[in-house]
Amino acid sequence: MWQIFHKLGSPKWFFGISTRFMPWLLVGGIMLLLAGAVWGLAFAPKDYLQGNSYRIIYIHVPAAFLAQSVYIMMASAAIVTLVWRMKLADVFVKAVAPVGLVLTFLALFTGAVWGKPTWGTWWIWDARLTSMLILLFLYGGVIALDRAINDEKSAARAVAVLVLVGVVNIPIIKYSVEWWNTLHQPATFKLTEKPSMPAEMWVPLLLSVLGLYLVFGWLACVRMQTEILSREQRTRWVKEFVMKGRV
């Protein structure tokens, strides 16, 4: 058990295994994402309340879903960084934070555009949109702190502390924003809350969520490899990989 754990932490082992899995992640992710999008755009039935604008769900929900779970993943990695000082964990946090930021932005953007035909305005201080905005701030803070500290090791550990403080706050922020929302505008029309969705509607959604997960996995691998390359330049296996193209 511990041996596997230590192996997991070795950049060399990660490099080998990720190189093997990446093509599958990429192909599978893009196929699923496109299948979900095409199905959702062209074949899923029209929503009786929102009309065709609801088709944005097939990208909005995956982006929002992933934006939140990326932060949770970062928090798990942060614990590993602080407790076991595993190299790969802080490489992960650093590599993935900008991806989380972009996904959060996408969730916000698609939410705002969806809001225009549904609510009649681009922006509404809806509980979900507002907590997404705060999540965007959290990601921004993590990236800013990482960029501001020059020393790699202390940057990783400082970022880990910040991510953990953030993750403790996320549920508090979520509930307080929801409470604040009901205080100010009782029972607005929710974008994604449906009493029950027929299968033709939620199956494509499931496909695109899975697809985006795989694409995210691929992105994380590429970005982690980049980070590892620049950190481990002095090791022999990186030299072999760069010069001969294999681990």
Added chain:
Amino acid sequence: MNAEARPAVRLASSSVGALAAMKGVFARDMKVAFRQRQDLLNPLLFFIMVVTLFPLGVSPEVSFLSEAGAGILWVAALLSVLLSLDHLFRHDFDDGTLEQLVLQPQPLFLLILAKTVAHWMLTGLPLVVLTPVLGVMVHLDGNSIAILCLTLLIGTPVLSLIGAIGAALTLGLRSAGVLLSLLIIPLYIPVLIFGTGTVAAAAEGAPVGAYLALMGAFLMLALTLAPFAAAAALRISLSNG
């Protein structure tokens, strides 16, 4: 800065109990602060000025001010606490006191808690004391002012505690001030929401006990977790060199 103005921390012995050490740190911080009184006044002046901007910039009408007043005062208080956070560790970091603190045998998180309490007494508490005056100026009624003071009394320690984490994380960085705000403001949002929400509920005549209890829960949570996070952050920043 002369040495006279900044007395050294004298507790470098494990025979000193943790409580005595906390008292020592607290007393020293108070003493240092009262030798540089301008630093104490600045956040208060800032608080008053920010509040003044709203009637000038938005509207001096009674109806607007009495409705938005609690929010304005809360935001202004939040910003002035944020402004003062930079001083929490900065001077001690510059003259090496902080490294001495980290090397003490007493647990670091307790010493940080003492520093944070001192920080709150020097910024948060004066803000609460000043609030009734400004509350009258933005036409809040007596009941609202009382509730507002109460929420600030519970809320500003939370601001100081969370802020201590940010101050510890950004210690010694180039643009620490802006970075500190970026990191900390999102974390302040729940306190702000409940602080102003409580006053709004009171204005509508709703019972506020539950809201105050929730804010108390925030305070307890921050009191138990924030010093640990700040201590961890401080060690990281100091090892950064």
Added chain:
Amino acid sequence: MAFDSFSAFLTMEGHGPYVWACYAVFFVLLAAMMYWSLRARKTAMDACRRGYEFEADKSKVAAPAPAASFARVNVSQD
């Protein structure tokens, strides 16, 4: 197919611009992120390779120092 014709598919009863704009921005940003990430990795690989080649050159050149060369003339500029 939920639509009668291709033009109906494009306009989506007036919701077309919103839906298509969302999908366009989503896929363009995603593709851009993937492209940038790949390029960053390539840049890192190139930097590594240059570093190794530089080191190899240095160890080669260092052994027999040329007595004179046309390429490099060391002239003090101070």
